[in-house]
Amino acid sequence: MAEKVVVIYSGGMDSFTVLNKARMQGHEVYALSFNYGQRHVKELEVAKAVCERLGVDHKIVDISAINQLIGGSSLTDDIDVPEGHYEEESMKSTIVPNRNMILLSLAVGYAVSLKANKVYYGAHSGDHAIYPDCRPEFVKKMxxxxxxxxxxxxxxxxxxxxxxxxxxxxxxLAMDLDYSQTWTCYNGREQACGKCGACQERLEAFAENNATDPLPYES
Known part of the structure; x- marks a missing residue:
């Protein structure tokens, strides 16, 4: 009998890879996405489409009311999204206070209700410089x-x-995943901006893998 797991799935390329990795490991995957008041819902629409295509159980939960408490991020407030690489100091404006602790807590509650014993999320080393809730010490304590x-x-x-x-x-790419089914850009326009930290890191990843990003870009 397949092991049930919850995957926090934003619709971005990292969580898309995690979602598919969990599926390919034979788990029964329950995908969980959150509307926490981010600048756009394009990534949530992408996440929904992917889960429908894969036949993965998927919930999108509206927790946008928390913005009454955790403002001040360029991802949730009327603050310009900075351009440049994640290692630049300006990218700290994209931190949403306590976001991953909140999302993980909700995902764990969902896992308990499902009798699932694992929650997956897509933190990686590129996030460590800016996001405290993606660092190994945070993950260990959580x-x-x-x-x-x-x-x-x-x-x-x-x-x-x-x-x-x-x-x-x-x-x-080794799993033959189609990254046209993901959305990374902090801006929710028709095409990715190519200038925000999320776009720059994505484009760098494709370049380093000698691959072409299937998403269209404004520049």
């Missing part, structure tokens, strides 16, 4: 807490925690 927070132990799984986006894409 894993420790989630194992004792309920009668049923739930493990936090980050298969790419020590990998770069370049490595993630390499793994996904």
């Amino acid at each position: 894993d420790d807490v989630c194992r004792i927070a309920n009668y049923d132990e739930v493990e936090i799984v980050c298969p790419y925690l020590d990998s770069s986006k370049i490595d993630i894409l390499r793994d996904g």
Whole structure:
């Protein structure tokens, strides 16, 4: 009998790879996406389409009311999204306070209700410089807490925690994944901007893998 797992699925290329990796490992996957008041819902629409195509059970949960409490991010407030690489100081404006702790807590509650014992999410080494809630020490502590927070132990799984986006894409390409089914750009326009940190890191990953990004770009 397949093991049930919950995958936090944003619609981006990292979580898309994690979702497919969990499926290919033989797990019964329950995908969970969140509307937390981000600038656009394009990535959620992409996530929905992918799960429908794969026949994966998928929930999109509206938690946008939390923006009354956790404002100040360029991803949720009326603040310009910075352009440039993730290693630049300006990218700190894209931090949504406590986001991953909140999302993981909700995903763990869902896992307990399903009698699933693992929650997957797509933190990776490229996030470590800017996002504290993607660093190994955070994942370790969250894993420790989630194992004792309920009668049923739930493990936090980050298969790419020590990998770069370049490595993630390499793994996904080896799995023959179609990355036209993902959305990465912080802006929700018809085409990706090619200038924000998310786009730049994505384009760098494709270039380093000698592959062509199937998404159209404004520039």
